[in-house]
Every structure is written in structure tokens, then in C-alpha cells.
Amino acid sequence: MKRELIDRFFFPGVWQSVQRKLLENETQSKTDNSPVTIADYGSQAVVSWALERQLPAGTFSMIAEEDSEDLRKEDGKAMLQRITELVNSIPSKDAVLSSEDVLCAIDRGKAEGGVQGRHWVLDPIDGTKGFLRGEQYAIALALLDRGSVVLGVLGCPNLPLSGLSDDGSSPVGCLFTAVRGAGTTVHAIDRSVQPRKVRVSDLSDPALAAFCESYESAHSKHDLTSGIAKMLGVTASPIRMDSQAKYGAMARGDAAIYLRFPHKGYREKIWDHAAGSIVVEEAGGVVVDAAGRALDFSKGRYLDLDTGIIATNPSLLTAVLTAVETCVGSKSFL
Ligand SMILES: Nc1ncnc2c1ncn2[C@@H]1O[C@H](COP(=O)(O)O)[C@@H](OP(=O)(O)O)[C@H]1O
Numbered sequence: 001m002k003r004e005l006i007d008r009f010f011f012p013g014v015w016q017s018v019q020r021k022l023l024e025n026e027t028q029s030k031t032d033n034s035p036v037t038i039a040d041y042g043s044q045a046v047v048s049w050a051l052e053r054q055l056p057a058g059t060f061s062m063i064a065e066e067d068s069e070d071l072r073k074e075d076g077k078a079m080l081q082r083i084t085e086l087v088n089s090i091p092s093k094d095a096v097l098s099s100e101d102v103l104c105a106i107d108r109g110k111a112e113g114g115v116q117g118r119h120w121v122l123d124p125i126d127g128t129k130g131f132l133r134g135e136q137y138a139i140a141l142a143l144l145d146r147g148s149v150v151l152g153v154l155g156c157p158n159l160p161l162s163g164l165s166d167d168g169s170s171p172v173g174c175l176f177t178a179v180r181g182a183g184t185t186v187h188a189i190d191r192s193v194q195p196r197k198v199r200v201s202d203l204s205d206p207a208l209a210a211f212c213e214s215y216e217s218a219h220s221k222h223d224l225t226s227g228i229a230k231m232l233g234v235t236a237s238p239i240r241m242d243s244q245a246k247y248g249a250m251a252r253g254d255a256a257i258y259l260r261f262p263h264k265g266y267r268e269k270i271w272d273h274a275a276g277s278i279v280v281e282e283a284g285g286v287v288v289d290a291a292g293r294a295l296d297f298s299k300g301r302y303l304d305l306d307t308g309i310i311a312t313n314p315s316l317l318t319a320v321l322t323a324v325e326t327c328v329g330s331k332s333f334l
Pocket residue numbers: 034065123125126127128129130213214215216218219220241242243244262263266269272
């Protein structure tokens with residue numbers, strides 16, 4: 001996918017300034033108690049609007065996280081107004097959108113996906129809790145072709161270009177692109193550095209590996225992952241970070257293991273992993289469930305998987321799966 005084209009969908013500068021100045025009435029709580037902001041809705045409306053106009057008429061199908069239900073309610077009106085203003089403030093858009101256009105663009109994300117046809121998969125702001133804390137978040141777009149991810153674009157506006165150990169001197173803002181069979185590339189969002197191909201870490205000794213996981217213990221069991229890391233002999237402290245920026249960091253070797261073990265009953269959604277998984281796989285990594293199976297994106301909006309998600313490199317996979325099996329099977333984590 002051409003960089004010029006991507007720039008027509010993602011407007012990290014806009015979401016960065018929203019993040020810096022977010023007001024209390026620009027965030028709501030969804031029915032599952034998770035937060036949603038004007039940036040989540042605005043980003044979904046912009047990507048949906050731009051993609052649909054880019055594609056041949058009648059071919060656009062999208063599975064995306066947000067829907068317009070709460071914005072259509074009486075108490076959603078002010079927020080809708082603000083989102084419409086925001087969307088219209090974006091340069092290089094060819095039309096002025098009405099509030100109704102914005103609602104319709106958001107609702108284009110209701111496709112069911114599955115094993116047939118082509119579907120875009122969008123997480124307009126992934127890591128909304130990180131976005132609210134002023135930390136990491138990502139704009140994640142992928143393309144499914146007959147149930148397989150063939151393309152992924154991951155915009156990480158707060159991720160330093162030179163790595164997580166950056167001292168503040170390198171540009172901030174990474175855009176990862178991956179095409180099936182063609183590798184993963186990282187671009188500077190501000191174009192200050194030439195794009196380069198990235199590879200996952202080639203470490204084979206877990207004792208030297210850094211592992212990353214969700215910042216939120218409500219999203220992944222930190223006690224279980226620390227047990228797994230201990231069993232593997234990992235000595236470094238976990239890198240806790242929001243969003244699919246973790247997959248981007250993995251793809252360029254900032255960490256060699258990513259562990260995600262949600263609490264019982266949680267069902268993973270495809271938009272939380274589609275773009276990130278291809279970014280890691282095309283960089284030479286593996287992304288599997290706790291049983292070692294590849295993630296299956298062909299089942300609709302949810303991922304059906306065994307217990308959790310593991311991303312690592314092929315040399316570490318067997319050791320990680322063995323440690324996972326031992327720890328997940330142990331009574332204290334059932
Ligand atoms: N109880 C839960 N367990 C696991 N994941 C959850 C969760 N509640 C929300 N999530 C998902 O975790 C994602 C963020 O992942 P991370 O913790 O790695 O930043 C959220 O994406 P959004 O922020 O797009 O809603 C959301 O889909």
C-alpha cells in the first residue's frame with residue numbers, strides 16, 4: 001500500500017492534538033464500561049469515508065469497533081457535533097461531511113466478515129485507555145481476504161522511531177506496514193527518516209529476552225504472565241504498554257515475547273489483532289494462541305482461541321509454549 005494512500009486515511013496529527021486537549025465531555029463509557037472518545041469515532045468516520053471513496057463502487061466491506069448507537073441518542077448530540085467539526089477540520093478531504101454522513105460512515109463498520117470475500121478490519125483508536133492517559137495508542141487497519149490477513153497498517157503516533165530505549169532524541173511516531181509475502185516496513189510518521197524493513201529479535205535464550213504485555217491488568221493477567229516469564233528465566237521487568245504498538249515494538253525487536261492472557265469469559269475481537277499479527281509475522285515472528293495454533297480471522301468479528309495470545313520468534317516458541325502450558329494448567333490460574 002502506497003504511503004500517499006495511507007496518509008489519506010490516517011491523520012495522526014489530528015488525534016495527537018485531541019489527545020493533548022481532551023475534555024471530560026469528549027469521552028463516554030460504552031455498555032461494557034470501556035471508554036470511547038471523539039477520536040475513536042472521528043478516526044473511524046475518516047478511515048471509512050476515505051476507504052469507501054478509494055475503492056470500486058459496491059466493493060467496500062468493513063468490520064470496525066465502533067457504532068453510532070450512542071451518538072444518535074439525545075445526550076450524544078453534543079459529542080456528534082464535536083466529531084463532525086473534527087472530521088471536517090482534516091485537510092485533503094474532498095467534501096464537507098454532515099453529522100448524518102459521519103454517522104453513516106461510522107456504521108459502515110458493521111460487516112460480519114467470515115471466510116468469504118474481502119473485508120477491511122479497523123480499530124480506529126486501539127488502546128483508548130492509553131490514549132486517555134497520554135500514552136501509547138494505535139490506529140490499526142488490516143485487509144482480510146477469504147479469512148486471512150493479507151495487509152496491515154499500524155499507526156503508532158507516540159512510539160519513538162529508534163526503539164523503546166530511546167532517550168528522547170529520535171523522532172516520535174511510527175507507521176508499520178506489512179503485506180503478506182513482502183515483509184514489514186517501518187516509516188517515520190513525520191517522514192523525517194527513510195522507511196526501513198524490520199525483523200523480530202533473533203534471540204534464542206529466554207533469559208536475555210524482554211517481554212511485553214498490556215499495561216492494563218484487567219486486559220491480561222499480570223500474575224500469570226509473570227509466572228510464565230519466571231519459568232522461562234526472563235530476568236528483565238515486563239514492558240507494559242497499551243495497544244497494538246506492542247506488535248510494532250515486537251516486529252523491530254524491542255521485545256522478543258508478547259503475552260496476552262485475558263480474564264475468563266473475555267472474547268478477543270479481530271480488530272485488536274489483525275493488523276498487529278501480520279506486522280509481526282511478516283517481520284519473521286509467530287503469533288499463536290496458547291495451544292500453539294495460528295489465529296483464525298475467518299470466524300467473524302470474534303477470534304475463537306485457546307486461553308490467550310503469544311507473539312514471539314520461531315527460536316523461542318517451543319520454550320514459551322511449554323512454560324505457558326505448565327503455568328496455565330496450574331491450579332492457581334484456573
Ligand atoms: N476485559 C478485557 N480483557 C481483554 N481485553 C480487553 C478487555 N476489555 C477491553 N479489551 C480490549 O483490549 C484492547 C486494548 O488492549 P491493550 O490492553 O493491549 O491496550 C481494547 O481495545 P480498544 O482500546 O480499542 O477498545 C479492548 O478491545
